[in-house]
Amino acid sequence: MNGMEEKRMAADKIGIGMPIFEKLKILSDAAKYDVSCTSSGVDRQGDGTGIGNCHAAGICHSFAADGRCVSLLKILFTNECIFDCKYCVNRSSNDVERTSFTPDEVCTLTIEFYRRNYIEGLFLSSGILKSPNYTMELIYATLYKLRHTYHFQGYIHVKAIPGTDAELIRRIGFLADRMSVNLELPTAESLRLLAPHKTRKNILAPMRLVQNAMAENKQEVALYRNAPHFVPAGQSTQMIIGATPENDYQILNVAESLYQKFGLKRVFYSAYVSVNKDAALPVKYQEGAGGGPPLLREHRLYQADWLLRFYRFEAHELLDEKNPNFNVLLDPKCDWAIRHLEQFPVEVNKAGYEMLLRVPGVGVKSALRIVKARRMGNVKFEDLKRMGVVLKRAVYFLTCNGRMMYPSVKIDEDYITRNLLNVGERLPDSVTGLSYRQLSLFDDQNFTPRTLQNIVAG
Amino acid sequence: MRKVYLCGQTMNGIYSALYDAWKSSRDEEAGIAFTDTVEHQLFCEYVEVVEDRRKGVAVDKLIRDHLGEKAYWDIYHALLSEDAKRADAVFHVLQDARAVKDSKRIMEHLTNPAVGKVFELKRRVANEAHLFLEFIRFRELEGGVMFSEISPRNRVLTCFGDHFGNRFPLENWMIYDKTHKEALLHRARAPWILISGEELDEELTKRVTEREKEFACLWRGFFQAIAIEERRNPSCQRTHLPLHFRKDMLEFDDMGGVEVF
Incomplete structure (x- = not known):
């Protein structure tokens, strides 16, 4: 019996006798x-000998009761863990029921769910059983089986556990589409406080490793077209928001440098959900937050994240030292536009693509459609609607052929702010307080009634 | 006098009408309407179109050659909608494409009303088709066929052929459109085909395997476990997954299609 098999047997014993339904429920x-559930970043046609393919845009297959998409079979291999991260439900000091899948169980679940079109692939994470290497070898065995015995060609997202050997990560990278290492918390200081077994260095090392291996692989693939692809959908990470005292500006800067220096595909933000009681954790949610996770803050961070990745904004344009947190009432793009009214209104038929992107209500696709359509003829307000521009926001910032849509529109900070607030923003239910909590404008830690007065009064 | 070509609602009917209209009225003001929905107007001459497969092939080639592959798919998708003006709009796009310097870029000309209409229809159909790629659920029938039934608003079945054909090349599967009574059929290792006008034996589609029941149960369990109670958000869920899709999705069927928990 070789080493690999022994380990598999050992892992088998944890959940032995437990029906698969129970295991699936627990794991x-x-x-x-874990927030990321995207299946995007790689386009791959099936070769006709197995099952599965991938679409670059990713495909969601359902939406859970919390409104989050279900794209992948998101499971832990095991919830056994030797680490004791304060915020984590699976920490070693918690008394929860522990179990573990076998590689075959994971493969069967993936394949059977996939052929019923329930899922787009597998998201395999894990608690740490015995040691990072031991756990990652089990994961390697699972992925190898799925790819080579079951001929699965769909999407696989796998978590890399900090502290795993480089060689093992490299081997897993050739089986997975996306790999991610969780940054967990925005700063090294917070990490020391809440995740005593993890260090910043330990987390960034595998991230750098994957980045370098991807770069090398790119050259190999350029040389030999059929060379295997290493993590073709890139890597992502996630951090917890609201468990530690960082402000939005710090968090956004961390995200920006991750995109620039580590070439990450996505950074995910996860509003801190209190699952454990611990002296190092916030006792309750931020004061005045209405008792729930800081969802509005998370929402604003995602909005800003999009602005960084697709709208050519930089972190320092959206926030700065003096203004370190997002406006709770306006989304970051509207907020930016109102602070830079000198650049508006923008003429639809003349402005450059970059400037169009910065107009509230204009998106990446609609900006492109405008640029193409105006080569053929003058663009009017009626056309903008068809192109997907959100006029209720854009009207304050755009002119068509030198005219505003309504003559009464003024380029005035108070006037526009008031109108944009009237239009209302489609916020998540839980943020608008329609569901389980009353009011959560006060998600923002630095938000006081005085700031509200300032904002409304201009 | 303005000529209006009358045809049936089928793809073949529309293509034949496009052929006739293009042949004799491409330089005049003309239109296309459907025999069953037409509202007769004064000062119009109505011409009945004779349907012919060869006409369809010719129009297909005409569009691909002159407007390019991308515009071809835009137009194809627009024609899958149920809009009464779809054929008319496409005809005007073909006419107007001649006036544009590069006809292959006609679909970028969104300020043109006909192009705008076709664009809008295409977007509607393509969006619906995309949602079904997400929400289609197969069940394993006795005999091993993977079966799915859906109730789409547009005739989107043909949009799924290549996707699932490539994804499940070794499976026998079938998707049944309850609204239009059509079925998309795929046999292992063979190309997919569209069947219309056949009645479905409903008894047969209810007989599922034992394994099917087991995995359906596992999926429901997973679906409930994956939601975070503190973040519960039914309206966000409804935005992404509108209620009318839920009647054909197993994770919602026993809850009356409303919500889970």
């Missing part, structure tokens, strides 16, 4: 706090 429940 998906334990995995649900």
Whole structure:
């Protein structure tokens, strides 16, 4: 019996005798706090000998009761863990029911769910059983089986555990589409406080490793077209928001440098959900937050994240030292536009693509459609609607052929702010307080009634 | 006098009408309407179109050659909608494409009303088709066929052929459109085909395997476990997954299509 098999047997013993339904329930429940569930970043046609393909845009297959998409079979391999991260439900000091899948169980679940079109692939994370290497070898065995015995050609997202050997990560990278290492918390200081077994260095090392291996692989693939692809959909990470005292500006800067220096595909933000009681953790949610996770803050960070990745904004344009947190009432793009009214209104038929992108209500696609359509003829307000521009926001910032849509529109900070607030923003339910909590404008830690007065009064 | 070509609602009917209209009225003001929905107007001459597969092939080639592959798919998708003006709009796009310097870029000309209409229809159909790629659920029938039934608003079945054909090349699968009573059929290792006008044996589609029941149960369990109670958000869920899709999705069927928990 070789070493690999022995380990598999050992892992088998943890959950032995437990029906698969129970296991799936425990191990998906334990995995649900991982935010990323995208299946994007790689286009791959099936070769006709197995099952599965991939679409670059990714495909969601369902939406859970919390409104989050279900794209991948998101499970932990095991919820056994030797680490004791304060915020984590699976930490070693918690008394929860522990179990573990076998590689075959994971493969069968993936394949059977996939052929019923329930899922787009597998998201495999894990608690740490015995050691990072031991756990990652089990994961390697699972992925190898899925790819080579079951001929699965769909999407696989795998978590890399900090502290794993480089060689093992490299081997897994050739089986997975996306790999991610969780940054967990925005700063090294917070990490020391809440995740005593993890260090910043330990987390960034595998991230750098994957980045370098991807760059090398790119050259190999350029040389030999059929060379295997290493993590073709790139890597992502996630951090927890609201468990530690960082402000939005710090967080956004961390995200920006991750995009620039580590070439990450995505950074995910996860509003801190209190699952454990611990002296190092916030006792309750931020004061005045209405008792729930800081969802509005998370929402603003995602909005800003999009502005960084697709709208050519930089972190320092959206926030700065004096203004370190997002406006709770306006989305970051509207907020930026109102602070830079000197650049508006923008003429639809003349402005450059970059400037169009910065107009509230204009998106990446609609900006491109405008640029193409105006080569053929003058663009009017009626046309903008068809192109997907959100006029209720854009009217304050755009002219068509030198005219505003309504003559009464003024380029005036108070006037526009008031109108944009009237239009209302479609915020998540839980943020607008329609569901389980009353009011959560006060998600923002620095938000006081005085700031509200300032904002409304201009 | 303005000529209006009358045809049936089928793809073949529309293509034949486009052929006739293009042949004799491409330089005049003309239109296309459907025999069953037409509202007769004064000062119009109505011409009945004779349907012919060869006409369809010719129009297909005409569009691909002159407007390019991308515009071809835009137009194809627009024609899958149920809009009464779809054929008319496409005809005007073909006419107007001649006036544009580069006809292959006609679909970028969104300020043109006909192009705008076709664009809008295409977007509607393509969006619906995309949602079904997400929400289609197969069940394993006795005999091993993977079966799915859906109730789409547009005739989107043909949009799924290549996607699932490539994804499940070794499976026998079938998707049944309850609204239009059509079926998309795929046999292992063979190309997919569209069947219309056949009645479905509903008894047969209810007989599922034992394994099917087991995995359906596992999926429901997973679906409930994956939601975070503290973030519960039914309206966000509804935005992404509108209620009318849920009647054909197993994770919602026993809850009356409303919500889970």
